[in-house]
Amino acid sequence: MTRQPDDADALIEGVRNGDRRSLARSITLAESTRPDHRVLADRILEALLPLTGGARRIGISGPPGVGKSTFIEAFGMHVIEEHHQLAVLAIDPSSRRSGGSILGDKTRMIDLSNHPAAFIRPSPGSGHLGGVARRTREAMLLCEAAGFDVVLVETIGVGQSEVAVADMVDLFALLVAPGGGDELQGIKRGIMELADLVIVNKADGDLAPAAGRTRADYTGAVHLLRPKWEAWATEVLSCSAITGVGIADVWEAVERFGDALEASGELRQARATQATAWLWSEIGDTLLERFRNDPDIARILPGAEKDVADGRRTPTEAARSLLDVFSQRARTV
Ligand SMILES: Nc1nc2c(ncn2[C@@H]2O[C@H](COP(=O)(O)OP(=O)(O)OP(=O)(O)O)[C@@H](O)[C@H]2O)c(=O)[nH]1
Numbered sequence: 615m616t617r618q619p620d621d622a623d624a625l626i627e628g629v630r631n632g633d634r635r636s637l638a639r640s641i642t643l644a645e646s647t648r649p650d651h652r653v654l655a656d657r658i659l660e661a662l663l664p665l666t667g668g669a670r671r672i673g674i675s676g677p678p679g680v681g682k683s684t685f686i687e688a689f690g691m692h693v694i695e696e697h698h699q700l701a702v703l704a705i706d707p708s709s710r711r712s713g714g715s716i717l718g719d720k721t722r723m724i725d726l727s728n729h730p731a732a733f734i735r736p737s738p739g740s741g742h743l744g745g746v747a748r749r750t751r752e753a754m755l756l757c758e759a760a761g762f763d764v765v766l767v768e769t770i771g772v773g774q775s776e777v778a779v780a781d782m783v784d785l786f787a788l789l790v791a792p793g794g795g796d797e798l799q800g801i802k803r804g805i806m807e808l809a810d811l812v813i814v815n816k817a818d819g820d821l822a823p824a825a826g827r828t829r830a831d832y833t834g835a836v837h838l839l840r841p842k843w844e845a846w847a848t849e850v851l852s853c854s855a856i857t858g859v860g861i862a863d864v865w866e867a868v869e870r871f872g873d874a875l876e877a878s879g880e881l882r883q884a885r886a887t888q889a890t891a892w893l894w895s896e897i898g899d900t901l902l903e904r905f906r907n908d909p910d911i912a913r914i915l916p917g918a919e920k921d922v923a924d925g926r927r928t929p930t931e932a933a934r935s936l937l938d939v940f941s942q943r944a945r946t947v
């Protein structure tokens with residue numbers, strides 16, 4: 615089958631009408647590294663920007679095996695029963711799930727992935743975190759323009775990806791398992807500080823008593839953290855993604871969080887701050903890309919790197935002289 619050339623106007627119209635194929639294609643264009651795709655994606659995003667911003671944006675993280683996929687299935691189905699349209703995105707710059715990503719989880723998300731009110735999109739794949747984050751952000755905006763009013767962004771518990779997710783969502787939820795402190799679960803303090811909700815999953819069967827203790831432990835711990843918001847103090851809940859107990863409470867907390875931050879004005883402020891930070895990371899990424907692709911720089915960079923490595927030049931001086939060459943060129947082209 616030969617693909618028709620992409621028609622930006624048709625895709626814009628399609629996304630506006632909630633057409634999934636148009637949405638999926640627009641996200642693919644936004645993820646593409648081809649310059650012509652980038653141009654199309656920018657046009658689509660710009661046209662749809664007024665339709666974005668209407669979703670509750672939720673980030674979910676937690677150590678491997680804590681039950682993120684199972685939780686997203688149960689939570690997602692509940693959200694849909696509450697008459698919402700749910701988009702699930704993932705951000706995972708590691709190679710751990712490259713190719714498969716959350717789609718590989720389809721067995722854990724059977725009902726959700728087959729539901730017409732849900733849209734599940736795997737991670738844009740491995741790569742530089744900034745690039746992956748940008749693609750996920752743009753996918754989020756496109757989903758909002760298509761009418762999805764709850765967007766869930768999942769990340770696995772590695773390195774900086776939690777920070778990247780927290781920087782694009784309103785509410786950041788951390789899933790933990792019963793038993794074991796955060797050190798045991800491999801959760802860094804910095805990640806704990808990002809959490810607006812801590813959810814102790816697997817509060818069922820034999821694990822129920824341990825889940826209760828873990829919940830009490832975390833409740834004590836989050837009180838010691840520096841508050842992130844004026845209108846919201848981190849809450850600790852427990853649930854079972856398998857039996858469904860407590861899932862409705864999580865959604866209720868998500869709604870309360872959004873309402874409280876909207877009323878205090880902090881939501882708008884946080885989103886404005888996020889957008890500005892995104893602008894700066896775009897500027898940084900684009901400058902770096904142009905710098906690396908500059909033919910003059912490409913010619914002299916290896917020598918400068920070697921001189922610095924061998925101690926013949928200081929990094930500061932070498933950087934400054936490379937940047938001088940670059941800005942001279944920028945002025946002449
Ligand atoms: N008892 C119990 N088991 C659960 C619950 N949620 C998930 N599990 C089990 O925990 C295991 C891991 O669940 P997943 O949903 O794949 O966990 P995950 O966090 O997505 O794992 P990764 O994608 O590998 O990081 C599976 O065997 C699930 O059946 C729960 O609420 N209660």
Ligand SMILES: [Mg+2]
Pocket residue numbers: 682683684719
């Ligand atoms: Mg999973």
